[in-house]
Amino acid sequence: MKIRILIILIVFFLFIFIRGVDIYAFSPGDDYLWLEFEQCIREKNGSLTLPLRLNYGRFPGAKKGLRELDDVSVFYSLAETDDEGKPVFYAARIQKDKQNYSVNINSSEQNHFIVFAQAKKKRNKITDQYLAKTSFLLFGHAFFKKKNTRTILSREVNRQLEIRTVPDVQCWPQTGNSVKIIPVFKKGRLAQKAISLFDENLPSVEIMTDEKGECAYIPPEDKRLNQKGEREFKQTVIVTEETQGGIRYISSYTLLLHRSRFKNHRFFMGVAIFLGTMVVVFLFVIARRKRIKF
Amino acid sequence: MKVYESRFLIQSISFAVLTYGGRLGLRLGHWLPCFACPYVGSCSGHCYLMALQRSQWGFQIPFAEFISVWGLRALGMFAGFVLLTLVLSKAWCGWICPFGTLQDWIAFLRRKLGIKELQFSWSLRDRLKPIKYIFLILLIVIPILIANAGLHSDFGLPFCQICPAKKLMPIFQGNFRYFAVDVTNPITVFMTIVSLILTAVFFVGMFFKDRFFCLFCPLLAMISFFDKIGFVRLKKKVDACTSCGNCQRICPVDIREVHLEKEKKNVLTQDCMLCLKCVESCPQDGVLSFRFLNKTIFSSSKNYISKCFIKKKR
Numbered sequence: 001m002k003i004r005i006l007i008i009l010i011v012f013f014l015f016i017f018i019r020g021v022d023i024y025a026f027s028p029g030d031d032y033l034w035l036e037f038e039q040c041i042r043e044k045n046g047s048l049t050l051p052l053r054l055n056y057g058r059f060p061g062a063k064k065g066l067r068e069l070d071d072v073s074v075f076y077s078l079a080e081t082d083d084e085g086k087p088v089f090y091a092a093r094i095q096k097d098k099q100n101y102s103v104n105i106n107s108s109e110q111n112h113f114i115v116f117a118q119a120k121k122k123r124n125k126i127t128d129q130y131l132a133k134t135s136f137l138l139f140g141h142a143f144f145k146k147k148n149t150r151t152i153l154s155r156e157v158n159r160q161l162e163i164r165t166v167p168d169v170q171c172w173p174q175t176g177n178s179v180k181i182i183p184v185f186k187k188g189r190l191a192q193k194a195i196s197l198f199d200e201n202l203p204s205v206e207i208m209t210d211e212k213g214e215c216a217y218i219p220p221e222d223k224r225l226n227q228k229g230e231r232e233f234k235q236t237v238i239v240t241e242e243t244q245g246g247i248r249y250i251s252s253y254t255l256l257l258h259r260s261r262f263k264n265h266r267f268f269m270g271v272a273i274f275l276g277t278m279v280v281v282f283l284f285v286i287a288r289r290k291r292i293k294f
Numbered sequence: 295m296k297v298y299e300s301r302f303l304i305q306s307i308s309f310a311v312l313t314y315g316g317r318l319g320l321r322l323g324h325w326l327p328c329f330a331c332p333y334v335g336s337c338s339g340h341c342y343l344m345a346l347q348r349s350q351w352g353f354q355i356p357f358a359e360f361i362s363v364w365g366l367r368a369l370g371m372f373a374g375f376v377l378l379t380l381v382l383s384k385a386w387c388g389w390i391c392p393f394g395t396l397q398d399w400i401a402f403l404r405r406k407l408g409i410k411e412l413q414f415s416w417s418l419r420d421r422l423k424p425i426k427y428i429f430l431i432l433l434i435v436i437p438i439l440i441a442n443a444g445l446h447s448d449f450g451l452p453f454c455q456i457c458p459a460k461k462l463m464p465i466f467q468g469n470f471r472y473f474a475v476d477v478t479n480p481i482t483v484f485m486t487i488v489s490l491i492l493t494a495v496f497f498v499g500m501f502f503k504d505r506f507f508c509l510f511c512p513l514l515a516m517i518s519f520f521d522k523i524g525f526v527r528l529k530k531k532v533d534a535c536t537s538c539g540n541c542q543r544i545c546p547v548d549i550r551e552v553h554l555e556k557e558k559k560n561v562l563t564q565d566c567m568l569c570l571k572c573v574e575s576c577p578q579d580g581v582l583s584f585r586f587l588n589k590t591i592f593s594s595s596k597n598y599i600s601k602c603f604i605k606k607k608r
Binding site: 042043044045046141142143226227229230231232259260262264265266267269270271273274275276277278281282285289 | 350355359361362363364366367412446447448450461470471473474475476477478479482486487490491493494495497498499502
């Protein structure tokens, strides 16, 4: 009897242990940090300001306050490197309004920005380390450029788990164009890693990286987006996680997407309309040019 | 070299430069007063009409932004356009415009095929005249409504969407993609079908009538606003004119004002594209003259006509 109880207890503890590892794996129900694009503002001096909102929770709707997170900071790079080839990061000032955290990225000229937000949250024996990232171009046209007021980031940047995309930036990112997603953990690629994609209008999907540690994602057609104007956009948040040494790294990448420019073009239909009209008009002119007095 | 030969040469060079110059890194700006279509990927300069309709350099900006750098940029672009227009005026149409050149080539083909040109009555011509101004008003008003009154942005660049040059000019770069119907949403379907129908109508029109599209060209309408202050003049010695009517008969856009004008000295009219065929065909010495900054560049003469005639005879 005692042996049976002992076995049951061992199984129970094993179960607890296994579950204990398992509950830290990322699931679509888990929270993460992400950066959300808002409408770009054209400043009177010709520069552009892009407000980016920091969100914590689940994209798109389930947002929680950021107050429960520690060490929230935002920094960005201008796709430039220092003398040693390392990227230069600049600090961005977070504007706090009750539960809303946002940063304004301003550009007086054409720049490629890579923006990161980081935060952490301690819970029991494990720490959640969040990283949110996005990348975009801003085409500012200020007549008088401001002096460089950027502050180089002095504190350590926590980018252990980072989602990279190829291409890393697109002039006009749109649905239908393939994007390669590469999760990088401590400078190494993650093979057979689950990547979750949360879309503003479409159901979330999960894809796995291949042996090379990358996966291709083709943002599908979005009828709701198609109804809007060509300049309107939607966002897709790519999320992945990795746990190591008592720290769970959860990283997100916000992909801004416009509707596809050419995927909905019907060439043969267009040529048929063109040629059909041409023939009709041609015959009309030929038939009537002697009889009709224009 | 005769004027028509010079014109043919300059038109061909302009066509090549404006259509393919981008491949050589040539950038002539977004203010050109001619149909250098921005949809041709290798073009070296852009038609000003596109800039006029855009949010970056044109009217698609909120009223509040008119007094800002964005408004100044639009003004700067307009100033560039005006400057270029003042210098060459309608010569942009007759000597440089690549789409005008294409029309001349199509008309040349018709003549080679022995097909007669379509003749429009004066009343029809007069009825068609306002259409270019309607296009001009729409291409200014629609962007303003998009920026300020919430009109759907798929109506953006309204004239470019229906312009036949958008479909036909990229062909010279091997690009046929603009012949497609865009089924993204009902507005894009409507706009692309309208543009395809208009392109077909204009294409057939261009075949049967010299410079058919120029009758409706809003850029020509804009350029003609500056005729009176431009550096270019088409002068007529009213007293010496014998009213032979050569100028009217030879004009590719059927202008009769040059023939009928009895008072004004400057006979540069709204539809004129300064091809100078009227000056070439005038048999009276110095009756018609093309002037730049009041200096005569070319004037009519018996001698010129006889030279051309003799050469043709031989």
